[in-house]
Amino acid sequence: MADVTFLQVDIAEKKFPAVEGGEFIALSGLNFSVPKGQFTCIVGPSGTGKTTLLNILSGLDTKYQGSVTIDGNTPKEAPPLGYMFQSPRLMPWLTVLENIRIVANESARNENRAEKLLEEMDLGGFMETFPNRLSGGMQRRAALARAFVNQPPMLLLDEPFISLDTPVADRLRHLLLDLCRAHNATVVFVTHDLREAVQLGDRILFMSPSPGRVVLDQPIDLARPRVSDSEEMEAFRSQLLKDHPDILAGLDKEEAAIVPAHQQE
Amino acid sequence: MRPLSPTEGGGWIRVLSLVAVAAIWELIIWAFEPNHLPHLSAVAEAFWTLATTPGPWSCHRDTNIFWEIISQSGLACNLGFTLFRAAAGFFSAMIIGSVIGILLGRYRTLDRFFDGWIVLGLNLPALVVGILCYVWFGLTEFALILALAINKVPLVAVMVREGAASIQPDLIQVAKAFRMSWFQTMRKVYLPQLFPYFMASARAGLALIWKIVLVLEFIGRSNGVGFQFQIFFSNFEIEKVLAYTFSFIAVVMLIETFIMRPMDRKATRWRM
Structure with missing residues (x-):
């Protein structure tokens, strides 16, 4: 059976007034669709408009050019999402x-x-x-x-486990996956941690630096449950970095800079 | 010395503090024999006389049992008048001042426009406002309550404005994301953030109103604690002035203990 599109995003442009005057383009030509029940991870370095995208999907931000539909409705008309x-x-x-x-x-x-x-x-x-x-x-x-x-029919998560200890974050990820499976929720999960995306997602959308748009759409066909830092996951991640060095270069540096909370001062 | 917790031995220390004030009072009389500082026993006697003497004609209303009881005590009757005026001025000012404060905190253009008005209002002498209200509206209850409200509104507006300007947009965004109704957003998200500012303005405003209401009664009413002070002042009856003063202070302390503090405790229990 063909996947039924649940979320359709066609954002031509999203601009903000720039601090120094003029306008700053946060998103441009951002197009993708998500089938019902899919766990989609949006990955990109800081400042690529990931949070802006979630605000548009949740109906918090309505000032953009283009269209977004959730199960055929605009974000404002759609049933409330989980955020x-x-x-x-x-x-x-x-x-x-x-x-x-x-x-x-x-x-x-x-x-x-x-x-x-x-x-x-x-x-x-x-x-x-x-x-x-x-x-x-x-x-x-x-x-x-x-x-x-x-x-909710769709769940939006914006780097929810950032700066948590690894064991705590891992536990929360498992909880999230269990709940999503139980409720067949469609998930858009934003992160800049590639390991986390590989562990959780059915698919990863990589976003370019500003103005943000999808530059790589990568399905993840690893068997579940996925154990974080397992050989299989590390191999998948390394292969990705090897295959798309230009796209993931900035991300790899940022990921390396992520310091677990227990190591922070 | 080990510091005491807020609940530990607080009652005894307060009683001890009052006893110390009484002792110092009597010591001053014994040492200096001042002409116009009566013994505490004389003040207590004056209190009893005032409390058991029927009140002025304005207290005698045959409307219900409450007024019948009140009318038997001049002190209770006059305190009642003063409290009613203070409460009316207080609540009017809190409502009007809060609405103005929220609007000024939310809309910068409005804030800029009305900033000068607020500064003017804050610096208007209370007595001037009182005199003008009496001149314009006559020696009436309305004029007195209006004067009280006008004096307090700028203070409430300024304090609530600070609160409204520091509302956390992140939490409002949560309410919007989960499609909470306007009413629920106000009740559960917006107003709780303003509560500390409401309490601060209520406390500051109450302190201001207690003082002003007596002055306004002194110059323009024919009953109430302020009016009684005028009579006692004319007759040089210091012990009666003090008896009314202590009764008034007792009422203020009761309001603080049984209304303000419990409200404050309930609303800020999450911080403990």
């Missing part, structure tokens, strides 16, 4: 449970989905805790629960 930002962005004055319940729709509330998700994520004992008393990893788990609570 996990770079930082957890939990409301500090609300408890963990309240943070999730404020975005929950009626069916999520009736089914106590927030509570169930928190239990699944080992946060059952922290429902009445305020976010500032949680570790970084726990806050991200709560943010992940919030993104999933309405069982």
Whole structure:
């Protein structure tokens, strides 16, 4: 059966006013489509417009030239998506449970989905805790629960596991994959960590430096579950770097500069 | 010495502090024998007399049992009038000042336009505003409450403006991304960020209003604590002035203890 396109992106141009006057083109000629249920990773060095793209997909940014459709609707008309930002962005004055319940729709509330998700994520004992008393990893788990609570048809994740310890990040990645599989969610996952993209994605879209556009569309046909830093994954990654040295040169340097949180001062 | 936690022995220390004030008071009388500083016992006696003497004619309203009880105590009646005026001025100013502050914090053009007005409002002497309101609107409740509100609105607007300008756009973006309703965004995301500024302006404003309301009653009303001060001042009845002062302070402290602090604690418990 042919894959049914769920997300169609045809952005001719996205501009911002430049600080020094004039305009700065963030995205130009960005075209791709994503079938239902696919886990797509968007990879590119900093400043390629990845977050701008997610803001357009979520309907937060509507000022661009071109068109975006999600299951045939514009982002504003489409059912609400799940969005996990770079930082957890939990409301500090609300408890963990309240943070999730404020975005929950009626069916999520009736089914106590927030509570169930928190239990699944080992946060059952922290429902009445305020976010500032949680570790970084726990806050991200709560943010992940919030993104999933309405069982959205599409999930947007913007470098959600950046600056976390490797074991914590790995655990969260597994949680994410389990949830996505359970709900057959279409995922757009932004990262500049090639290893992470290879571990998680069904496909990687590489974006060029500004103005951002897709320069390489790479399917990943490695068997799951994928163990991070396994020989198979490392071989795939090395091959990619070897086959596309120009495209991935900047990325490789940036990836090498990623310092796990436990090594940061 | 080991510092005490906020809940540890706080009550005893406060009582001890009050006893120390009373002791110093009596010590001054014993040492210097001043003419116009009565003994605390005389102040207590004046308090009892004022509290058990029926209030002025304006307290005698046959509308309900509440007024019947209140009318039996001049002190309670006058305190009631003053509190009502302070509350009316306070809430009017909080509502108007908060709306202005939020608008100024959100829209820079508006802020620039009205900045001069705010500075002017902050620097207008309270007495001048009171006199002008009495002249323009007569010696009425409305004039007094309006004068109170005018004095406090700029202060609230300035403080809330700071809060509105420092709202975290990241959190508003979360509300938008998850399509939260306008009402819910205001209640759960926007206003909680403003709450510390509301509390700060409420505290500062309340302190201001307590002082101004007495002055305005002094110059333009025929009841209330300020009016009583005018009478006692004319008759040189210092112990009665002090009896009313202590009662007034007690009410202010009760409001702080049973309304302001619990509200503050509840809204900021996430910071602890």
